[in-house]
Amino acid sequence: MRIGRKRDWELPESRATPEGVYRERRRFLKAMGAGSLLAAGIPFAALAATEAASAAAADPSASLYPFKRDPRFTLDRPITPEKFVTRYNNFFEFGPIKSIWFLAQRLPIRPWTIQIDGHVEKPMTIGIDDLIRKMPLEERLYRHRCVEAWSMAVPWSGFAMAAFVNFARPLAAAKYVRFQSFLNREVAPGQWRFWEPWPYVEGCTIKEAANELAFLATGLYGKPLPKQDGAPLRMVLPWKYGFKSGKSFVRVSFTEKRPKTFWATLQPNEYGFWANVNPAVPHPRWSQETERELGTNKRVPTLIYNGYGSYVAQLYAGIKGEQLFR
Ligand SMILES: Nc1nc2c(c(=O)[nH]1)N[C@H]1C(S)=C(S)[C@@H](COP(=O)(O)O)O[C@H]1N2
Numbered sequence: 001m002r003i004g005r006k007r008d009w010e011l012p013e014s015r016a017t018p019e020g021v022y023r024e025r026r027r028f029l030k031a032m033g034a035g036s037l038l039a040a041g042i043p044f045a046a047l048a049a050t051e052a053a054s055a056a057a058a059d060p061s062a063s064l065y066p067f068k069r070d071p072r073f074t075l076d077r078p079i080t081p082e083k084f085v086t087r088y089n090n091f092f093e094f095g096p097i098k099s100i101w102f103l104a105q106r107l108p109i110r111p112w113t114i115q116i117d118g119h120v121e122k123p124m125t126i127g128i129d130d131l132i133r134k135m136p137l138e139e140r141l142y143r144h145r146c147v148e149a150w151s152m153a154v155p156w157s158g159f160a161m162a163a164f165v166n167f168a169r170p171l172a173a174a175k176y177v178r179f180q181s182f183l184n185r186e187v188a189p190g191q192w193r194f195w196e197p198w199p200y201v202e203g204c205t206i207k208e209a210a211n212e213l214a215f216l217a218t219g220l221y222g223k224p225l226p227k228q229d230g231a232p233l234r235m236v237l238p239w240k241y242g243f244k245s246g247k248s249f250v251r252v253s254f255t256e257k258r259p260k261t262f263w264a265t266l267q268p269n270e271y272g273f274w275a276n277v278n279p280a281v282p283h284p285r286w287s288q289e290t291e292r293e294l295g296t297n298k299r300v301p302t303l304i305y306n307g308y309g310s311y312v313a314q315l316y317a318g319i320k321g322e323q324l325f326r
């Protein structure tokens, strides 16, 4: 359970600083730009502030934050400090290492449209800022468990995936939802690896998408999502391994057939479609019994369905003869 002490990130910068000073600082940082800051030897913290300021300036949704927290979702551990969550990432479009945050800054996130197609009443394309304004915005505290056995606990901003599904108005034939990430080799060097099935695709059943835990994130720590974490819109399925939460998607298709997902296509003997967290089912090359918490580096036991079994276990009750946990 979460204890009632206010943490730093709960105080957005715009409130912590008197309005005027805040605006001045933003203008200053914008005028300087990251390059000249580096040249001037201004330390890393200032660079991070620039990054946040320029992201806010470029993002027309920035003024909507922070969203009201949904009290239904509580944590059994402290929130991971922001600096770990935004500096230790998996985003293979930008390279197979954790320190890709600065490379991800090359991704243009406006204009950004999302194509909705497949078995829906009316296929359409919608701009991200239109979509955000139509959705029931909220903040949720969720755990995140990567299949590589590290984990974090974060405040996502966004909306229920169910609200998006309702908005898309799927037809009865729709059994799965396929999320396709951007394809842009000019900014994403990883997409030149021609033997990998780019663009990144993830997906789930329509029942999973309608589960109350399934979420679409537009923000983190009460601010718009940093690019390295999947701006402007990413999936969040907290009972599944992290690779199921596709980042920066541009197309959502409602399909009859199970979508071919990125990792299940690339390494089918290690990664599957369901990928529900289960400490008792090891990865072929390592145990899943424990996880390393980002920030503290503490080893903690991993929980079945990442601790969310009461929400989702019933989704899998009738499924036989499939590997649900990889
Ligand atoms: N498009 C895309 N989405 C992705 C990935 C990726 O490489 N590309 N990596 C996944 C993996 S393995 C994890 S653990 C999470 C990591 O999210 P984070 O960097 O915000 O912690 O994003 C997932 N979504």
Ligand SMILES: [Mo]
Binding pocket: 090, 145, 146, 147, 148, 241, 242, 243
């Ligand atoms: Mo992951």
